[in-house]
Amino acid sequence: MIQERLADPAIAEMPGREALPRKSGELVFHDEWERRAFAMAVSLAEQGRFAWADFQQALIAAVAEAEGEDPLTPSRGYFESWLVALEAVLADKRLLGE
Numbered sequence: 191m192i193q194e195r196l197a198d199p200a201i202a203e204m205p206g207r208e209a210l211p212r213k214s215g216e217l218v219f220h221d222e223w224e225r226r227a228f229a230m231a232v233s234l235a236e237q238g239r240f241a242w243a244d245f246q247q248a249l250i251a252a253v254a255e256a257e258g259e260d261p262l263t264p265s266r267g268y269f270e271s272w273l274v275a276l277e278a279v280l281a282d283k284r285l286l287g288e
Contacts, residue, residue, distance in 0.1 A: 200242050201232055206250070211268055224269040231276050240279050248275035248282075 204210060210228075211218040219225040235242045252271040256264040266274075280286035 204246060227269055227273050227276065239285060240283050245275060245279050248278045
């Protein structure tokens with residue numbers, strides 16, 4: 191029997207610029223590394239390694255930084271900003287080696 195895993199609403203329903211990219215309601219990943227980065231962040235938050243709210247704030251900052259002066263032409267893609275945010279949170283929590 192396959193058990194369906196329900197997403198935490200704080201993760202699944204993030205609003206605004208940090209909202210997860212979707213198409214017809216389904217998450218959109220263009221490359222396998224994006225799926226893995228997403229899964230790592232969610233898993234580490236679920237394990238209590240960091241609060242999801244901390245990651246969300248780091249993601250907001252990373253997306254804003256990438257958008258700079260022109261939100262229509264960001265300097266990096268959404269999941270690249272996701273990685274920037276994950277690295278920032280892991281470094282802040284001292285969970286990231288040099």
